[in-house]
Amino acid sequence: MKRFLKVEDIGDLNAAVKEALSLKQNPYAHQHLGKNKTIVLIFFNSSLRTRLSTQKAAMNLGMNVMVLDINKDGWKLESELGVVMDGDKPEHIREAVPVIGQYCDIIGVRSFAQFENKEDDYSEKILNQFIELSGKPVISLESATRHPLQSFADLITIEEHKTKARPKVVLTWAPHPRALPQAVPNSFVEWMKNADVEFVVTHPKGYELAPEFMEGVTVEYDQKKAFEGADFIYAKNWASYTEYGQILSKDTSWTVDEAHMAWTNNAKFMHCLPVRRNMIVTDGVIESPNSIVIQEAANRVFSAQTVIKRMLESI
Amino acid sequence: MKRFLKVEDIGDLNAAVKEALSLKQNPYAHQHLGKNKTIVLIFFNSSLRTRLSTQKAAMNLGMNVMVLDINKDGWKLESELGVVMDGDKPEHIREAVPVIGQYCDIIGVRSFAQFENKEDDYSEKILNQFIELSGKPVISLESATRHPLQSFADLITIEEHKTKARPKVVLTWAPHPRALPQAVPNSFVEWMKNADVEFVVTHPKGYELAPEFMEGVTVEYDQKKAFEGADFIYAKNWASYTEYGQILSKDTSWTVDEAHMAWTNNAKFMHCLPVRRNMIVTDGVIESPNSIVIQEAANRVFSAQTVIKRMLESI
Amino acid sequence: MKRFLKVEDIGDLNAAVKEALSLKQNPYAHQHLGKNKTIVLIFFNSSLRTRLSTQKAAMNLGMNVMVLDINKDGWKLESELGVVMDGDKPEHIREAVPVIGQYCDIIGVRSFAQFENKEDDYSEKILNQFIELSGKPVISLESATRHPLQSFADLITIEEHKTKARPKVVLTWAPHPRALPQAVPNSFVEWMKNADVEFVVTHPKGYELAPEFMEGVTVEYDQKKAFEGADFIYAKNWASYTEYGQILSKDTSWTVDEAHMAWTNNAKFMHCLPVRRNMIVTDGVIESPNSIVIQEAANRVFSAQTVIKRMLESI
Numbered sequence A, B, C: 001m002k003r004f005l006k007v008e009d010i011g012d013l014n015a016a017v018k019e020a021l022s023l024k025q026n027p028y029a030h031q032h033l034g035k036n037k038t039i040v041l042i043f044f045n046s047s048l049r050t051r052l053s054t055q056k057a058a059m060n061l062g063m064n065v066m067v068l069d070i071n072k073d074g075w076k077l078e079s080e081l082g083v084v085m086d087g088d089k090p091e092h093i094r095e096a097v098p099v100i101g102q103y104c105d106i107i108g109v110r111s112f113a114q115f116e117n118k119e120d121d122y123s124e125k126i127l128n129q130f131i132e133l134s135g136k137p138v139i140s141l142e143s144a145t146r147h148p149l150q151s152f153a154d155l156i157t158i159e160e161h162k163t164k165a166r167p168k169v170v171l172t173w174a175p176h177p178r179a180l181p182q183a184v185p186n187s188f189v190e191w192m193k194n195a196d197v198e199f200v201v202t203h204p205k206g207y208e209l210a211p212e213f214m215e216g217v218t219v220e221y222d223q224k225k226a227f228e229g230a231d232f233i234y235a236k237n238w239a240s241y242t243e244y245g246q247i248l249s250k251d252t253s254w255t256v257d258e259a260h261m262a263w264t265n266n267a268k269f270m271h272c273l274p275v276r277r278n279m280i281v282t283d284g285v286i287e288s289p290n291s292i293v294i295q296e297a298a299n300r301v302f303s304a305q306t307v308i309k310r311m312l313e314s315i
Helices: A015-023 A051-059 A095-100 A118-122 A125-134 A148-161 A183-193 A225-226 A258-262 A294-298 A299-313 B013-026 B050-062 B093-100 B118-122 B126-132 B148-161 B183-193 B223-227 B258-262 B293-298 B300-313 C015-027 C049-060 C093-102 C116-123 C124-135 C150-159 C181-195 C223-227 C258-262 C293-298 C301-315
Strands: A038-045 A064-069 A106-110 A139-140 A168-173 A196-201 A233-235 A267-268 B038-043 B065-067 B106-110 B137-141 B168-173 B200-204 B231-236 B268-270 C040-042 C064-069 C106-110 C138-140 C167-175 C199-204 C234-238 C268-270
Touching: A015 A299, A015 C064, A038 B168, A038 C049, A051 A064, A051 A299, A051 B038, A051 B065, A064 C049, A095 A125, A095 C293, A106 A125, A125 A139, A139 A148, A139 A299, A139 C167, A148 A183, A148 A233, A148 A267, A148 A294, A148 A299, A168 A183, A183 A196, A183 A233, A196 C293, A225 A258, A258 B268, A267 A294, A294 A299, B013 B038, B013 B148, B013 B300, B038 B050, B050 B065, B050 B148, B050 B300, B050 C040, B050 C064, B093 B126, B106 B300, B118 C223, B126 B137, B126 B168, B137 B148, B137 B300, B148 B183, B148 B231, B148 B268, B148 B300, B168 B183, B168 B223, B183 B200, B183 B231, B200 B223, B223 B258, B268 B293, B293 B300, B293 C093, C015 C064, C015 C301, C040 C049, C049 C064, C049 C150, C049 C301, C093 C124, C106 C124, C106 C301, C124 C138, C124 C199, C138 C150, C138 C301, C150 C181, C150 C234, C150 C268, C150 C293, C150 C301, C167 C181, C167 C223, C181 C199, C199 C223, C199 C293, C223 C258, C223 C301, C268 C293
Parallel strands: A038 A064, A038 A106, A106 A139, A168 A196, A168 A233, A233 A267, B038 B065, B038 B106, B106 B137, B168 B200, B168 B231, B231 B268, C040 C064, C040 C106, C106 C138, C167 C199, C167 C234, C234 C268
Antiparallel strands: none
16 A cells, blocks of 8 residues: 555455554554554644654654754745745755655655645646655545545444444535634545445535535535434534635534434534534533544544555565 | 652552662663553653653653643643633644544643643643543653652662661752742651651741641741751742732842751752752752752652652553 | 764765765665664654655665654754743753663764844854764754755765866856855865866856855956856855845846856756755756756765764764
């Protein structure tokens, strides 16, 4: 396994979830794989869950871990060719990335959408330069368009908590004060399309996700109809794709409260975290017994560990 | 041992000091305890000694260590319920803390007094939420009202350097340009009250520490009288408790210089560090052979290691 | 080996390079040396290569590593005696350094030239206080006047890529938008003078390096003449030594492009990185097969590992 950027990279989802749950039972059983192997985690953006859970996953496998905050510990990086570098960027990504590749066996990279230019974000310029130039397996720790470690952990969590073979899973938009990337919902759509679930996406008009993700996915603009019969409610805010990076609504009638949850089939509540309480979801819902956000976060270790283990096996 | 916040948590002080000195002799003898165990150190405030010494203690015990600077590496955290989170805090402590608890076996937390509100600080809101919500043993790396790893290291240092069974220990206020929390003096008082020492506190009027710490403790407002016969001088600045967080005096006649030390019984000089030279203590005193501030800092490893070892044993 | 600050500290260069290349073949063969040993890496200035490569080297040897960013994770440090510390520096280096020494077995320090005062920089005040006060072996991770781990890696790289017994090595100044320290060129001069190479330095008038480094070294002000017959071109910018810290020229006729490289004996191109493209060197040259900057960066692990190994052997 040479890269983990999207759902296709993990292969059969049932096998992947099974492997993750097996690692959850025996997290320290594969430490021979990581001996004298090093993972470098590069953060262009800040992180709590991803930083700690990926570090933990790598340590569970016996690896050494180095964390680097680019733009803070290190340098700002130029990524264009032909630039006379007389400004604030002292290093080119075409040197920085292969150098980092010399110091490790696996690289994890977090680089969010910048919302300056849709084409730049959706072409995954930063991530692709790591793949092209590092010479090492690359794990996305959330890129401009996807957050696959999160979606994999979401799927593991659904598998653990489902009470029927084919549960109904609803991704619902919810309001937020800031413009947030589409990485988490894009990725969740991608994974749910490939999972054995009934999947519905609901959001106000104008919040349609990118067509390349949504092909064949059911969209229900009426949030109540979407919630009916749901076994899992997955809430998330995102900014508009069509009016790229814009906030079109802060309509708090979309906030997931007890009344919304009453429309469902006693659904579990999920969110990738961090979550803005009383914007995305009320205190009451997120603290209810049906909220599984902490279990979901806990599974971030095992989605990461499955991916890293497969990479170690292929080195 | 499920928490280490105050002197009561360590139990018998003689036994604790003995165990620490034994670990100092054989720091690597208990690495089986920490194998595949992880400690997360959370810093809401910056740190040099605590960060390095606690990390070292955990590594001596064979643990994995992850360090997280909240407000910098991570996010600002909301701690109130019922808040519509549409401001600058993207995450609630009621999610962040249980999530961190999923990624480790022991949590260390540093969270200083904010000096905005005495009741908030003295109720230890942040630390108590870690205890309530993390599901894991919690070590204070200095809280709003106490710094128990420091006081434990101080006690070890006194035990190593005392030349009589029951030495006289004096805690003296000294001037400082900034308003400093009462955590170190509160904690030192709490530990000395429980130790086999003659204990006196001296400070200008208006600098009385919180009554719940000072019950039964001798206060001598005349610094010279307090110093007479002292075997250990423990200097520290703190801001006023009664006029909460205020600087009432920068009187440099309280600075510990050679003349002050001449009043004592050839006392050792102690300070938790960092120390403002020529405000708290003169260059001459802190560089004298009677200064044991470096030995005191070195013992931070073994106070931390004793606490972490006991927690590992109880997991 | 108690310190590594300059070329004299490593002893015989041929033996050192041979040891480094042997470690490159078997990086994990000496992990018994580092067991239960800790290195602390202190950065007063930011770092990518040095941080990651030194950490990797220490982990290859089985050590524990702690990284501390002073001025950021920790505190600003006072370094003068007699100062009444009532300003923005809460700690004196005469406490901080011996305390850090208590928590580790080896210390690495990065502290750049400040360009405020030539005498201060060239007296290596910060580094020398670590040597004087820490009580532990000290490795320069780039000081005000030298970058010996870089120069050692450069020498290893030349040894690997040379095609004749005594290659011609040219250090050339090149333009840059900011005032850069002389540490890398000083150090490179120092190592090349002691290596079995024909060595020439070329730069515009006014960019003469400090006399104590340049004694006996050939300077050729005509860049073309210097490049003729060169087997290795080592490009680097530096600010003026005589007009200390000033930028006297940004003359891009000194930028190393294909035409410059055509003057050489099919020379390899070297640079310590980070490099400003199209200021120091063109995209074309740095991406050409003759560019060995990535291999050079990779050797940073093995220069560091050789030094740390020798220090561990002498503890």
